[in-house]
Amino acid sequence: MSKLVEINFDGIVGPSHNYAGLSLGNIASVSHKGDPSYPRAAALQGIGKMRGNMGRGLAQGFLLPLPRPNEETLRRLAVxxxxxxxxxxxxxxASSMWTANAATVSPAPDTADGRCHLTPANLVTMVHRAQEWxxxxxxxxxxxxxSKHFAVHDAVPPSFGDEGAANHMRFCEGHDAKGVEVFVYGRPSGKFPARQHEQASRAVARLHGLDPERCLFxxxxxxxxxxxxxxNDVVSVANERVLFTHEEAFADQQGAYDAIRDAFPALEVVEVPSSAVSLAEAIKTYLFNAQxxxxxSGEMALVVPEECRESAAVWSWCEGMLASNGPIRHVIPVDVRQSMANGGGPACLRLRVVADPATVDPRxxxxxxxxxxxxxxxxxHWPEQIDPSDIGSEPLARSVRNARSKLLEMLDLRELG
Structure with missing residues (x-):
């Protein structure tokens, strides 16, 4: 009999990891534009985070860096x-390291055909990400x-932007139980683009065969x-019955709570008020971009960036939360500074898939x-450092290709070469 558990699939940070500041609206990415990057340290930090979760008794998977430099992109853009x-x-x-944007996943208990459905995100808002899917x-x-257990779809047509699991939450009594899936979208306005389109979210829900009564937008x-x-995962994260969220996460905060509770009465909301942690501080420290x-044991743990411990306001709030004996019983800081400098915390680096590990390719x-x-x-094989002027150089291109090739060889996944 199949045993469904949550498996976190983290992205291995690729050997071309660099700070080019390509992501409009991502403050960390833009503010570190032009800094030297450290791909080797970045990738080892990511493996360290995965090791930590394995040590806590959790199932752990990974996805691989994509081919870079992408010759097809260079050719088609006549670069x-x-x-x-x-x-x-x-x-x-190397933005595919953030596998929260790799796909949206609906586990088997939620879908009409009883399979786990995955739809890769089209990521059309940003050129560097639109090449990934x-x-x-x-x-x-x-x-x-x-195919007995999984259905993998093509991306939603690029008429509507889809950014994957970073804008998707699931509430359930247990990971193997039937859930309520929540899709969070933005409306075009302001100086930064709203990357997740409502119609993309609705298309994914239809592709996955979800019950309309158990879907919220x-x-x-x-x-x-x-x-x-x-x-959305910069201001909210959910797990089983718990929503951990900033007071200013949703356009209609109370309306969002009421809608989720109507569909999932067991909802427990842990809200961080703006008076305790400002929106700016939450985004700077990525308190909510946590696992x-x-x-x-059945207890819940929040895996946060080290930057949270370095913020007096954030850490004070975390200590108060733990003292209150609420549903989140542990706060665990991890070092993912290389990812954070490009705008991705612990949650960005993982895609959650509820499945029986025995049904997943063991590689x-x-x-x-x-x-x-x-x-x-x-x-x-990973470069120790990449400076902005290195991007485009043939020696670095050879080094990056060789590093990925060695990884594929070690994992016996040469078919992805």
Whole structure:
């Protein structure tokens, strides 16, 4: 009998990880534009986070860096030495490391055909991300290739922007129980784009065969988008019966709570008031771009960036929350500073898939021995540092391609070459 558990699939940070500031509306990304990056450290930090969750008894998977530089993108955009540097940098971007944007996932208990459905995000709002979905789907097709248990769709047509699980939440009594799925969208307004379109969310819900009575579509607060919360998971995260959210996350905050509670009466809301943690501080520290996890003990843990511990306001609130004996019983800081500098916290780095691990291609599942082999490949082949002027150079291109090739070889996934 199949045993459904939540598996977090983290993105391995690619060897071309750099700070080109390509993501409009992502304050961290723009503010670090032009800084030197450290791909080796970034990838090892990511493996360290995965190891931590495995050590807590949780199932852990991973997705691989996509081919970079993307020769197809360079060719189709006719990029040469005279082209805009941003177009060149787009073809080198390692942004697929943030697998929260890889796809939207609906587990088998929620779908009409009883299979887990995955739809890769089209990511059309940003050039450097719009090139990802076909290569992402190639991985999903292999990792979740058992058609008895999984259905992998093409991306939603680019008429409507879709940013994947970063704008999707699921409420349930347990991961293997029937759930209520919540899609959060933005409306075009303000100085930053609203990346998730309502119609993209509705299309995904239809593709996945979800019960309309157990689907909700909620608008993100446009002021949060304006402040730099480019995805909902920058201001909210959900797990089982708990919604951990900022007071200013939704356009109609109380209306959002009421709608979720009507569909899922067991809802527990943990709201952080603006008076305790401002929207700006929440976005700076990525308090909500955290992994809210159910440990084997049944207690919930919040895995947050180290930056949260360094903020007096945020850490004071976290300590008060723990003292209140609420549903979140542990707050665990992790070092993902290289990702944070490009605008991605612990939640950005993972895609949640509820499935029986025995039905997943084992090459995409992590254990301690495989983690050690990954660390060895990364330590030997990932560039230690990339400066902005390095992007586009042939020596770096050879180094990046070789590093990814060594990873595929080690994992016996040469078909993704």
């Amino acid at each position: 040469d030495a005279t082209a805009n540097r941003a177009l060149l940098a787009a073809a080198w971007s 076909r290569d992402t789907k190639a991985q999903l097709d292999i990792a979740f290739g058992d 909620i608008e993100q607060n446009p002021l949060a988008i304006e402040a730099g919360a480019f995805h 809210l996890l159910t440990l084997p 995409f599942l992590l254990d301690d021995a495989k983690a050690e082999r990954l660390e060895d490949v990364i330590a030997e």
